[in-house]
Amino acid sequence: MFRRHLLNNAELMPELVARLDLRSTEEDREREILTFYKKTGIDWASPFSVILTGDAAVGDGVKRHFLSMVMEKIQFGFDLDLESTGRTLLFNGTGDHKVPSTSRPLIDGDLFRVAGRAIGHSFIHGGPRFTGLSPAMLQLIVRSNEESAALELSDCPDTDVVDVVSIVIERRRTQMKQLRRGLKDSSVVTMIKERPALAEVLFPRSAEQVMDSQTILKRIIWPMPDSEDEDDHSNVEETCLVTGFLRDYIEKGSSQELQLLLKFWTGWSIPPLQLYAEVSPEITLPVASTCLTTLKLPLKCQNDQAFKENLEASVRSTEFGFGMI
Template identity: 35%
Template structure:
């Protein structure tokens, strides 16, 4: 990846990489960032995190007259593939399946927040056995129309017409007093799954090409790891604090720039920030610190250095905080600004 390119050019480079046919995705992965001094595992983390983030937030490319092309639509925890035929014809969901499987194989983050009904059908379950909720329907207009069929209250003439027009568009029978509940279920299943059957097949094909399909069909335990629920990677302060290796003062080291009191003050500010932060802020801190939202097996290092703002060396999982802070308020302002850059930069300010 070339960090000197525009976001659109970087996204096109990602698409070109995952569009390649006949790739052995389980082979060792080596990433390099052009225009950045970063090396090592941190670059791989940044690359895989970027792929999954793009699947959730969209690619900065103009497909079908849109500034951002989203492959998945819907509410948090109820994401379903976009119904765009243009994306299907471009095999974009094959590419998405490759991204998901590739990141999983190399220990990267997974696409969280998929609709449980979609995951059920994607892994071979039938639409009739899927538990589909109204929240799974990404089109709000369609959702409102289908919701009219809930309950037993009498529909107005205008409401009945809205339901009937949608039923005709999907080749479903007329609304009657006897088929109201049946029609509600049929329309909901079609709105969530029926309209994206080709997209689901492409996702399945992409996963098959990464050799993940065999694992998923033979063993049920990796399914929850590949398709985690939204918020499944939330951290509690106690867990994060246990992973930190705190700085210490070595009297024999002539390179110590700060006293023991300064190191204790700075470490205390970070501890206070972690103990009082929201799950989203802790997640951004981990991404800023390591390059992705997964806590490493080794400890996270903290150093007190000379500088203006906190920086992170994600390759070595090291957070460097300047020792000039005299109060917690100024430290909090700077650390929030820095971790807020984790989605737009490589974790450096």
């Protein structure tokens, strides 16, 4: 309801356009992403589209691909070497205890505000969420009284520890202020301020990332033979064989494999209400129409192992850009 309210209020705003050059390097594309989210005075609920230079693809599938890529980089890091460490991580930690990196350059670059805008923008448009944020960090975002603390530094007698902890606490406060400002820029902070319980919707736990086979299978619309098409009758057995291979792959797939498949199929790892599967004699490898949430499978496939290898080869193509998706 909150998202719908924001989107309805901004539906007449000028369209917000993100551009990515798929012919450039990964680092250059990351700079384009950061530049996009460093824009000020933007209503992030505005109608949104993505232009991929070097690829003719358009539509909702491209937007899903863009937001999925952005949130992966916020969650797991950028290839850009902003800290002279080979890779830039905005957040560190495992499970449900991810905390902001204490890097001074990230704070000076206001990158946590950029992260807040990206998180809010993805949420507004129904995209992936940031999972596993430490409950303590979440409280610093939601809580209005920033100065309240369960433990005072004066309670620690070790002056060396006090100095180090003081630096960390000060940076944490700065990071959370930036993140809160970014969420405020996207208007999302209003939701969690007025309804603190909804903070877990915006920042879900890691367990919610687990994907099971039934979540996908119950949404698939399987291909149906056309009784009036004579040529279709000769392909019914092969079609059933191929769709059986897909069902078997999904039933045996790990959570990570299923998330990658869903990302290839739809543009991100959020299962839609309906997924469509088609079998075509005109292709040799699986392809996807992400805008239509349709996975197209080649009719000719010798066995289950060959099907699995071909499907995984296509799924891995998402690592190299939008491409044929």
